[in-house]
Amino acid sequence: GQSLEQPSEVTAVEGAIVQINCTYQTSGFYGLSWYQQHDGGAPTFLSYNALDGLEETGRFSSFLSRSDSYGYLLLQELQMKDSASYFCAVRDRSNDYKLSFGAGTTVTVRA
Amino acid sequence: NAGVTQTPKFRILKIGQSMTLQCTQDMNHNYMYWYRQDPGMGLKLIYYSVGAGITDKGEVPNGYNVSRSTTEDFPLRLELAAPSQTSVYFCASSYSTSSRLNNEQFFGPGTRLTVL
Numbered sequence: 702g703q704s705l706e707q708p709s710e711v712t713a714v715e716g717a718i719v720q721i722n723c724t725y726q727t728s729g730f731y732g733l734s735w736y737q738q739h740d741g742g743a744p745t746f747l748s749y750n751a752l753d754g755l756e757e758t759g760r761f762s763s764f765l766s767r768s769d770s771y772g773y774l775l776l777q778e779l780q781m782k783d784s785a786s787y788f789c790a791v792r793d794r795s796n797d798y799k800l801s802f803g804a805g806t807t808v809t810v811r812a
Numbered sequence: 813n814a815g816v817t818q819t820p821k822f823r824i825l826k827i828g829q830s831m832t833l834q835c836t837q838d839m840n841h842n843y844m845y846w847y848r849q850d851p852g853m854g855l856k857l858i859y860y861s862v863g864a865g866i867t868d869k870g871e872v873p874n875g876y877n878v879s880r881s882t883t884e885d886f887p888l889r890l891e892l893a894a895p896s897q898t899s900v901y902f903c904a905s906s907y908s909t910s911s912r913l914n915n916e917q918f919f920g921p922g923t924r925l926t927v928l
Binding site for chain 1: 845852853854855856857860870902915916917918919920921922
């Protein structure tokens with residue numbers, strides 16, 4: 702099976718940088734995804750890393766180290782609208798069509 | 813494109829009642845999924861389908877059934893509702909399963925179900 706660990710909560714001020722770490726254990730890793738979910742809303746896709754390194758999409762970046770079974774999501778120039786839950790999710794060879802989600806990190810942005 | 817649509821948005825059931833949660837996607841995706849999300853928790857996979865006529869169990873399938881007669885529709889059936897099934901249910905779909913390609917899942921707005 703798979704297990705993922707990420708912090709439960711992070712609080713930061715507008716304009717700050719937040720890093721959300723995700724460590725995982727899988728039997729055959731394919732890739733790591735990140736999803737954002739606003740309160741009461743549906744999850745929406747942010748990024749996917751299959752190879753080591755940093756992927757940048759605007760203010761958000763995602764990093765993967767396969768050798769360390771570790772990734773992170775970096776949120777820069779935080780805005781109030783970034784207050785949401787962020788989930789890491791793993792694709793695994795034993796579950797090729799599926800994602801296994803972490804419990805999520807609630808990010809609260811304060812003025 | 814409407815994307816992934818779900819009905820109903822909200823529902824209250826009594827213990828032992830049955831209901832079907834509807835899910836439709838118009839993106840011609842082969843892969844569809846049903847998740848439940850309990851308060852403050854991540855998403856747990858209930859059932860998934862890799863194409864019309866093909867379904868399989870996820871992590872938490874007990875108490876649920878699915879069918880996939882068309883590419884577009886993937887209904888979830890609760891036969892004998894129990895309080896433990898109080899949750900938010902999300903349907904999702906995706907196109908690619910290639911390990912190197914992004915397997916982005918597109919989610920519907922969810923159905924909030926309470927069983928009393």
